[in-house]
Amino acid sequence: MGYSVGQVSSFAGVTVRTLHHYDRAGLLSPSERSHAGYRRYSDADLARLRQILFYRELGFPLDEIAAILEDPQTSALEQLRARQRRLREEIARLQRLAEVTERAIEVQQTGVALTPQERSDVFGEITFDLSYATEAQLKWRESRTHREAMARAGAHSKEDWRRLMAEAGGWRTRLLAAFDDGEPDDGERAMDLAEEHRLHLTRWFTPCPPETHRRIADDFVADPRAFALVVPPSEQRPGLAAYLRAAVHANASRRERTRAH
Incomplete structure (x- = not known):
């Protein structure tokens, strides 16, 4: 007798429309007919359908399934x-994506809650780049220092951020003046500015020893998004990121020499 398309649809868990599509595609056509001439599915057809559904579950397109069924061996x-x-x-790609998403959520959760107008008033041209912040989370995810910095950032009030940004703005003005005056990047003035930046990070985020400060400054040259968090693009000069990096390295060496004595 065989089985009608409705019966097969019911116990195979597929729609009648899908079965008709398989028939038109030549993938699964009922091989029997009833006494009245209606097409019916045989047990062999059902076995073939189970194979088709197995390969579909694995994500195979229909043309590849047809090729497999034609020459299964x-x-x-x-x-x-x-x-x-x-x-x-x-799976590996999705795992990486899930990790990035998790870090992005962490970054968002540590952000200070401000309206767009308040954010503009507090941060001015300093923009928050989620992609960079997320990559930083991934890069430093094993770092206790980074986790502490993010936790402290998330705990800052709006007034804290106002004071922090005002302090950073004053420092930035002095940095630009030193650069424009042609102050050597390993001179006292530039190194003092680098030290001021290191202490700023320590005061507002987390202790920043010279070696950590070096790595942060390296990012200023390697990634424009990192430097834009310190100096907005409208205030940047060619060579300024490299200048600050060199000053930070010079100051770190100076501090290490001081400790050695």
Whole structure:
């Protein structure tokens, strides 16, 4: 007798429309007919449908499934191995994406709650780049210092941020003046400004020893987004990021020499 399309749809968990699509595609056509001439699915057809649904669950397109079913001995193993590789690559990609998403959530949660107008009043042209902050979270995720800095940043009040940004703005003005005056990046004035920046980070975020300060300054040159958090693009000069980095390294060396004596 065989099974009607409605019966197969019910116990296979697929729609009648899907079965008709498989029929039109030549992937699964009912092989029997009833006495009245209606097409019916045989047990062999149901076995083939189970194979089709198995490969569909693995993500195979219909044309690849057709090729496997046409030559199961030679095609199936090769196709399954290829699909396994793709699935593993996709799993790894999704794991990376999930980690990035988790870090992005952490970054957002540590941000100070301000309206757009308040954010403009407090931060001015200093913009918050979520992509950079998230990458920094990933880069420093094993760092206790970074976690402490993010926790302290999240605890700052609006007034704290106003004071912090005013302090940073004054320092930035002095940095630009030193750079424009042609002050050597390893001179006392530039190194003192670097030290002032290090103490600013310590005061508002987390202790910043010279070696940590060096790594932070390296990012100023390596990634424009990092430097934009210190000097907005409208105030930047060619070579300024490298100047600040050199001053930070010179100051770190000066502090290490002082400690050695």
